[in-house]
Amino acid sequence: MMDYKKLLVVVDPTTDKQVALARAVKLAKQNNASITVFLSIYDFSYEMTSILSGHEREAMREGVIAQRKAWLTDVVKPFEVDITIETEVVWHNRPFESIINQAIEGKYDVIVKGTHEHDKLKSVIFTPTDWHLLRKAPVPVLLVKDHDWPVAGKILCAINVSTEDPVNNSLNEQIIKHARNLAKEFNAQVHLVNGYPGTPVNLAVELPDFDSQTYSETIRIQHHQRTKELAALYNIPNDCCHVKEGLPEDVIPDVAEKLDAELVILGTVGRTGFSAALIGNTAEHVIDSINCDLLAVKPEGYKSPLESL
Template identity: 25%
Template sequence: MMNISKILVVIDPKKNNDILVSRARRFALIYGASVELYVAAYSSAIESSYWFDKEGLEKAHEGYLHGKQVWLSGIVKALKGAGVQAEGCVELVKPLHRAVLDRCENVKADLIMMQAEHHSVMVRALFTNADWHLIRESNVPLMFVNNNEWGSHVNVAAAVDPLHADSQPEGLDDQLLETAHDLACRLPAELHVIHAYEPIPSGVIAEFDAIIADYEIYRDKVRDRHREELDELLKRNVESSTIVHFEEGIPARVLPQVVSEAEIDLIVMGAISRSGIDKFFLGSTAERVIDHLRCDILILK
């Protein structure tokens, strides 16, 4: 489970941050954590307006930072009024992901919270965005907050994959379940567990049908193996009353569907490391689904 004493909340002055701040307040209160609201301020318009005027550029930067600090102080004051130990920081830095990672290390934050970004396939294919950099490089849990209000009834889910334990950090699925269970107790919320699996579809490999004469028997064996591993994982970590979604299908399609149908508010997922690559990735399944999950996403490593 997570031990949180400091939350770094990445604020974007160009967006409405009300729900992000509300979520940070809620997490700060349930964990007894302090909050730093962080603005990595940079204005390309200012930079381009003072090419040959160093003194003018410095004054413009000072005015820009002062305006953001005054604006941020209002949010900090509101958090303090709600009983949260809070402070704000504005820095003139870029790129965003590097600034956030450095600030996280400097203040020893245990959790980074920021608004979720949804990018088109074209944009993601051409540009590496700040959120993907953070997913790959952050050493602390990341929570991407969607612009959805939480109602009085909250649903938390853990997405697990017990049969792929060899390709992920040891005990990651247990960590996901422990964290989701802890959150469900603290918020409080109803706990869900999601496991989607896909047997090799008939016809994908030309010789597959010849190798395995009875595909249905093979399919049943695959299902039973996944169910056995999942049941063992659940037995170690959660109560029998936990709602379990055990679904056959492509995980990239199943996860968003379950999240939508079960009205999941927060899903806990894991980051895994691919062999031959020295940075952390979410893994192919999660990379395909994260932009389609219209709920908060908590990523653990």
């Protein structure tokens, strides 16, 4: 389902500028969609106030929630022009779990959340909540930065053509379908980016007869060919295909900056443990270096580990 008919917006209580809500309103108006603005709050001190009875602690919690609901109503008011916005405040000690649970139970199509900008470097600093959402949310996650989505802008799809396994193919397909859908709504242009590995230095050193030039050329041709084949399936012109030697975390931000893309779409496979740390490291470099929004999508049929809890 590529239509964003139900948007779950995660609000940031630490800032006055709600970039995620502004972006969601723009998306919702294009889709005639509904928006729920969501806030997860928790204060450990309320749980630990042993001199209070359980009933009194509950009353304090309800008081804090009521205050936050009133604040949220004020936050959404300026955005409620030709659109109705629901609000939801939940008491939960793990924000990412409450967000994902809300997305699952409410059958939302996309989670929209603002990112933190690091003033000194102007790069995006992702919080633990962002990382959990990228890995575990069963719906697409749009992480928003304060960067315009101009008319006739550019959407950059980070694809992987180094392997042809079904999960990878499904991810490439999902990424491009989301891009095409958004491109249609915002009159944008879809671009593909692919980074391919250079010659492993140890091979060249350990095998004196190893022809590194031929090896590099073979890899280059293969990646160009596969990217063009994928582009042809979706009528994406060759001049919108960007295939470069290098690691994805270097190639993707570089191309995004040169194009002045408003959105980078990449796939996340929701792994956990050691492989997640490796993937997280790559993704972290990519998204800490781009100066635009990021949409993370899962392969078709992905189930969140929280869905079985």
